[in-house]
Amino acid sequence: MGKFARILQDDAQARAQKLAADSQKASAEAAREDEFRKSVAALIATTVTAAFEEFVADLASDDYAAEVSRNVDAAGNPDISVRYAMKKGQRLAADPSEECALHVRGNVKAGTLEVSSHFDMRAGRKASGDTKKSVRLEDVTRASIDADLIGCLNAALAARKV
Numbered sequence: 001m002g003k004f005a006r007i008l009q010d011d012a013q014a015r016a017q018k019l020a021a022d023s024q025k026a027s028a029e030a031a032r033e034d035e036f037r038k039s040v041a042a043l044i045a046t047t048v049t050a051a052f053e054e055f056v057a058d059l060a061s062d063d064y065a066a067e068v069s070r071n072v073d074a075a076g077n078p079d080i081s082v083r084y085a086m087k088k089g090q091r092l093a094a095d096p097s098e099e100c101a102l103h104v105r106g107n108v109k110a111g112t113l114e115v116s117s118h119f120d121m122r123a124g125r126k127a128s129g130d131t132k133k134s135v136r137l138e139d140v141t142r143a144s145i146d147a148d149l150i151g152c153l154n155a156a157l158a159a160r161k162v
Contacts, residue, residue, distance in 0.1 A: 032111075033076075033108045033109075036106065036108055036111055036137070037076055037077075037078060037106065037108060039137055040077075040078045040106035040113065040137065041078050043113075043137065043140060044070065044078055044079075044080045044104065047140065047141065047142050047145060048080050048104050048140070048145055049068065049070075049080065050142065051142055051145040051146055051149060052068045052080060052082040052102075052145075052149075053068060055082055055084075055149050055153075056068055056082060056084070059084055062088070063088050063089050064084055064085060064086075064088055065084065065085040065090060065091050065092045066082060066083065066084035066085070066092075067082070067083060067084075067092060068080065068081070068082050069081055069082075069083075073105070075108065075109075076108060077105055077106045077107060077108050078105070078106045079103060079104060079105030079106065080103070080104050080105075081101050081102065081103040081104070082101065082102050082149070083099050083100065083101040084099065084100055084101070085098055085099055085100075086098045086099070086100055086156055086157075086160060096121070097121050099118075099121065100117070100118060100119045100120075100121075100152060100153075100156045101117065101118045101152075102115070102116070102117045102148055102149055102152045103115070103116045103117070104140075104145070104148075107134070110134065111136075111137075112134040112135060112136060112137070113134070113135050113136075113137060113140055114132065114133075114134055115132070115133050115134075115135060115148055116130065116131060116132040116133075117130065117131045117132075117148070117151070117152040117155070118130050119131075119152050119153075119155040119156035119159060120155070120156065120159040120160075129155075129156075129159060131151075131152075131155075
C-alpha cells in the first residue's frame with residue numbers, strides 16, 4: 001500500500017472509531033435519561049402524589065377547590081402539579097388570577113427536579129408570586145414536598161393579607 005493510500009485508510013479508520021464512540025456515548029446517554037425518567041415517575045407516583053393528594057383533601061375539607069394533575073411534556077419530562085383556588089367556595093378556573101400552584105417536574109437533560117410555585121398571579125401585584133428551584137432527585141422526600149406545599153400555601157395567604 002502506498003503512503004497516500006495509508007493516509008486515506010488511517011483517516012477512514014479514525015472516522016469509523018469516532019462514529020462508534022459517538023454511538024456508544026449516545027446509547028449511554030439515552031439509557032441514563034430513560035433511567036432518570038423512570039426514577040422521576042416512581043417518585044411522582046409515590047412520594048409526591050401522596051403529599052399532593054393529602055394537600056387537596058385538606059383544602060377540600062375546608063371548602064377550597066384543589067386538584068392534582070400529571071403530565072409528560074414533549075421532551076419526555078414527567079411532571080405533577082397541584083393547583084388550588086384561594087377563595088373559599090370558588091371553583092377552579094372561575095378566576096385564574098386567584099389560583100395558586102406547585103409544580104414538580106423532571107428535567108431529564110439536567111438530571112434534576114424543578115420545583116416551582118405560583119402563589120400570586122393577580123394583576124398589579126408588586127410581588128411576582130413565583131418561586132423556582134432545582135433539586136437533586138435523591139434530595140426529594142415527603143418532608144421536603146410537604147415543606148414546599150406549606151411554603152406555597154403560606155406565601156399565598158400572606159400575599160392576600162396585604
